[in-house]
Amino acid sequence: MADRLELKANRMDLVSRWADDLAHEIKNPLHAMVINLELVKRRAGSAEPAPLVERVQVVESELERVHSLIEAMLRLVRPWSIQGVAQVDRVFEDLLPVLQARARIRKVDFVYEGGYAVVAMPPGNLTLLLLNIIDQTLDATPAGGSIISGCRLDGDLVNITVRHTVPEPGGSPDRNTADGSEAAAAGIATVTSLVQEVGGSVELLPAAGEPEAAWVVALPRADAP
Secondary structure, eight states: OHHHHHHHHHHHHHHHHHHHHHHHHHHHHHHHHHHHHHHHHHHHTTTSOHHHHHHHHHHHHHHHHHHHHHHHHHHHHSSOOSSSOEEHHHHHHHHHHHHHHHHHHTTOEEEEOOOOOEESSOHHHHHHHHHHHHHHHHHHSBTTOEEEEEEEEETTEEEEEEEEEOOOTTSOOOBOOOSOHHHHHHHHHHHHHHHHHTTOEEEEEEOTTOSSEEEEEEEEBOOOO
16 A cells, blocks of 8 residues: 555656646747737737727636646646645636536536535545546536536445436437447545545436436545535
């Protein structure tokens, strides 16, 4: 167990350093673009047509969105704790920008319904657990559908659910598919291993009223840090 945790820590240290380097390389051109856009706006002044200023504002908005995604990804790997307990809503809050961006690419909505709970699982492990479950759900959700997640207390347990809804009749029937079953199997194995390490359970159940399934993860409840 100790060797596995040490290996995980070493890997995440490498990922963290790589993420810092990548963020630096991306942020430099982003800052240059922001500065030059500001110069364009100043030179345009009030004499230029409104559509020009509006297009500059659109570009600024997109640059800000990219910057927010970079910051969100950095929060996922720095710091990466392999000890302690995790506040579920805080982990979801850090994940949301990345999850919603991935969902948009798949033409799927991602919604977190909220719910405060603290679980006996390190924040880094809970992040990895949720990423794997939501990745599996994205692969099974048709374009135009929605993924809905949340958590609730159940005695000494915290139940985290991830389910999806399908498009209305007449919507897009296209399904997102994974590139090979090996990656999916690895993701499921990771989820099972992480849950078993803390004495929890994970089930893939039929969602009420839905033709597909919902993940239900039960983790031991913990006191707030």
